Amino acid sequence: MLNRGLGLAYGVMAVAIAGAFVLAPSVALAEEEATGGDHRHHQGGDEHAHHAHMMDQKGYTRTEHRYQVPDVVLTNQDDQAVSLRERLAEPKPVLLNFIFTTCTTICPVLSASFAQTQAALGEEAKDVRMISISIDPQHDTPAKLRDYARRFHAGPGWEFLTGNLNDVIAVLKAFDAYRGDKMNHIPLTLLLATPEGPWVRMEGFASAGELVQEYKRQAAATSESPGPS
Numbered sequence: 001m002l003n004r005g006l007g008l009a010y011g012v013m014a015v016a017i018a019g020a021f022v023l024a025p026s027v028a029l030a031e032e033e034a035t036g037g038d039h040r041h042h043q044g045g046d047e048h049a050h051h052a053h054m055m056d057q058k059g060y061t062r063t064e065h066r067y068q069v070p071d072v073v074l075t076n077q078d079d080q081a082v083s084l085r086e087r088l089a090e091p092k093p094v095l096l097n098f099i100f101t102t103c104t105t106i107c108p109v110l111s112a113s114f115a116q117t118q119a120a121l122g123e124e125a126k127d128v129r130m131i132s133i134s135i136d137p138q139h140d141t142p143a144k145l146r147d148y149a150r151r152f153h154a155g156p157g158w159e160f161l162t163g164n165l166n167d168v169i170a171v172l173k174a175f176d177a178y179r180g181d182k183m184n185h186i187p188l189t190l191l192l193a194t195p196e197g198p199w200v201r202m203e204g205f206a207s208a209g210e211l212v213q214e215y216k217r218q219a220a221a222t223s224e225s226p227g228p229s
Contacts, residue, residue, distance in 0.1 A: 059204055059205070060187075060189075060202045060203055060204030060205060060206045060210070061201075061202070061203045061204055062200065062201070062202055062214075063200075063201045063203075064198045064199065064200055064201065065176075065198060065199050065201055066197050066198050066199065067174055067175055067176075067197075067199055068174060069084060069085045069088050069171075069174060070084070070085070070167070070170045070171055070174050071083070071084075071085050072084050072085075072163065072164075072167040072170055072171060073163070073167070074133070074161040074162065074163035074167060074168070074171075075142055075161065075162055075163050076142065076145075076159050076160060076161055076162075077142050077145035077146045077148075077149055077159070077160040078142065078146070079142040082159070082161060084161070084171065087129075087131070087159075088192065088195065089195045090129070090195070091194070091195065092127060092128065092129045093127070093128050093129070093191070093192060093193045093194070093215060093218065093219065094128070094129040094130070094131060094191070094192045095114065095117070095128065095129070095130045095131070095189060095190070095191055095211065095215070096130075096131045096132075096133070096175075096189070096190040096191075096192070097110050097111075097114065097131075097132055097133075097188060097189045097190070098132070098133050098134075098135050098172065098177055098185060098188060099111055099132050099133070099134060099135070099148075100134050100135050100136035100139070100140055100182055101134065101136070101139070101140050101144050101145065101147075101148040102136065102139065103182075106185070106186075106187045109187070109205060110132075110187060110189065110205075111132065111148075111152045112152065113189075113205075113206065113207060113208050113211060114130055114132065114152070114154075114158065114208075114211075115152045115153055115154065116207075116208035117130075117208040117211045117212055117215075118130065118154070118155050118157070118158060119208075120208050120209070120212050121212060121215075125155065125157060126156070126157060128157065128215060129157055129158075129159070130154075130157060130158040130159065131158075131159050131160075131161060132158070132159070132160045132161070133160075133161045133162075133168065133171060134160070134161065134162045134168070135168060135172065135182050135185055136182050137162040137163055137164065137165050137168050138165060140162045141162065142162065144162075145160035145161075145162060146160075148160065175188075175190060175199075186203060187203070187204055187205050188201070188202070188203050189202045189206055189211065190202070191211075191214055191215060191218060193215075193218035193219060193221070193222045194222055200214055200218060202214065
């Protein structure tokens with residue numbers, strides 16, 4: 001079902017941020033941050049035309065799925081080895097997306113939405129993990145990811161991962177996000193409330209307000225679920 005124009009409906013938070021965390025500010029912030037990036041990969045050709053065309057998409061499609069996370073070891077922005085399967089099995093909710101640091105269209109919008117979501121959650125942000133996986137690991141070294149994290153003012157709990165190309169492709173395929181080439185990748189955000197799942201798949205551009213709403217909806221549903229008998 002296509003979600004359009006969803007706002008926050010959570011008391012004081014709605015008053016404080018409903019007007020601030022919509023897609024337009026995400027695009028504005030993304031454009032500002034992207035100017036500091038490396039544009040060499042997007043000059044002198046039409047390879048980015050398909051990517052840019054996706055910016056016309058409005059809203060997002062929400063579905064639920066169960067994915068088998070591959071047993072791969074990736075590397076974070078601090079050059080530390082990370083078992084993806086173990087990381088996603090940790091008890092905290094997780095928001096996950098796929099980016100690459102030289103992208104100037106889709107990825108800055110997704111990253112700006114993550115940055116705004118972290119800000120919107122305030123103290124609650126410490127209870128939510130964010131993971132951004134590079135789909136261009138041959139270029140995106142830990143140092144590149146550290147710089148990218150600084151550009152988007154990533155706070156604690158937001159981790160950027162790179163690694164072996166084959167491992168990254170395995171992850172993309174596991175989440176039905178592999179499209180053969182980084183210039184064909186889709187705007188996608190995934191939310192996992194508990195390790196038992198399911199994953200909420202948001203294909204398209206979800207604003208920070210919508211991400212917060214999805215997170216709170218899933219958190220509320222989890223807390224209301226009966227425990228094991």
